Amino acid sequence: MRSQIGASVPESERAALLQRLDRAEAALEAQRTYQALYLLEAPYDGAAAFAFAASSGAQPPHAFVKKWTEVGAPRPHSGKAGRVPAAVDAVAEVAENRGLATYQASRPYAEDSGIEAGLYYLGESHAVMNYAAFLRAGKWSSAGRRPPFRSIASELAAFDREMTTRYETMERANHPTYIRASAALKQARSLNEHGALEGALFEYLLSRYLFAPLRGPAGADATRERIAAARATLPAAEDHSIAELFFEFAEEGLASDGADLRRGASSVLEDVLPAYRAAIAPAAPTASANAGAAVTITLVRWPFT
Numbered sequence: 303m304r305s306q307i308g309a310s311v312p313e314s315e316r317a318a319l320l321q322r323l324d325r326a327e328a329a330l331e332a333q334r335t336y337q338a339l340y341l342l343e344a345p346y347d348g349a350a351a352f353a354f355a356a357s358s359g360a361q362p363p364h365a366f367v368k369k370w371t372e373v374g375a376p377r378p379h380s381g382k383a384g385r386v387p388a389a390v391d392a393v394a395e396v397a398e399n400r401g402l403a404t405y406q407a408s409r410p411y412a413e414d415s416g417i418e419a420g421l422y423y424l425g426e427s428h429a430v431m432n433y434a435a436f437l438r439a440g441k442w443s444s445a446g447r448r449p450p451f452r453s454i455a456s457e458l459a460a461f462d463r464e465m466t467t468r469y470e471t472m473e474r475a476n477h478p479t480y481i482r483a484s485a486a487l488k489q490a491r492s493l494n495e496h497g498a499l500e501g502a503l504f505e506y507l508l509s510r511y512l513f514a515p516l517r518g519p520a521g522a523d524a525t526r527e528r529i530a531a532a533r534a535t536l537p538a539a540e541d542h543s544i545a546e547l548f549f550e551f552a553e554e555g556l557a558s559d560g561a562d563l564r565r566g567a568s569s570v571l572e573d574v575l576p577a578y579r580a581a582i583a584p585a586a587p588t589a590s591a592n593a594g595a596a597v598t599i600t601l602v603r604w605p606f607t
Contacts, residue, residue, distance in 0.1 A: 325554075
């Protein structure tokens with residue numbers, strides 16, 4: 303990946319991808335495998351997208367439309383889900399879910415921001431599918447029986463209400479954190495609607511993890527002992543790899559000087575793990591209410607942002 307980034311990515315765009323790659327490498331060296339795979343996607347997609355744009359060359363608008371049509375919409379080609387740990391399926395499903403939206407957006411993006419930008423997103427739309435295939439092609443040991451994953455529509459709606467309420471009073475400086483968490487929640491909703499339950503659960507928990515700094519100080523600092531104790535509460539014979547991915551985030555937070563990462567480590571124990579347990583438990587019955595009709599207004603700037 304480092305070689306490809308050096309060869310394909312403009313120098314002005316390399317820093318963010320290399321920083322993400324450094325985190326992925328550190329995670330792999332610390333045996334946080336699921337986190338390494340999650341972090342690797344951004345450099346993988348970015349390098350592939352820049353390489354595609356460079357190989358396509360400068361094109362007039364009509365040539366881009368021809369290229370866009372010839373390349374066609376990306377399709378998943380990684381096989382049936384379920385052969386790999388749930389966390390791997392989750393990351394793969396998230397990638398696949400972004401593919402078609404990015405492809406569709408690349409055409410108007412070429413019109414608004416230039417052909418090079420359109421080519422970048424056209425390349426990325428297929429790169430995400432390739433990354434999902436790469437993940438599922440790996441040789442994985444059995445992670446055990448999966449929990450009974452289900453639709454989490456009610457959980458998503460409840461957390462959306464909480465985030466919106468806090469947004470109404472938060473300082474403008476906190477808006478970027480809110481946007482990242484909201485984008486993850488939007489992806490969770492899309493995945494849940496398409497029946498990609500592992501991906502939906504991961505993005506829902508990720509939105510809670512990202513939102514943690516906006517909730518104020520943690521109840522208690524995370525420690526290795528607390529993380530180990532929380533791990534031990536999940537049956538070893540079952541596939542709780544999605545929860546394990548967040549334990550790995552927590553372990554990274556312990557070793558970090560970053561305030562958000564350290565706050566995130568505490569949130570894994572205080573918020574993410576309880577939310578995970580609730581999401582794999584049977585859905586709570588909901589009472590019908592004669593509430594007035596609600597209107598949701600979504601301002602769309604870019605897919606999943």
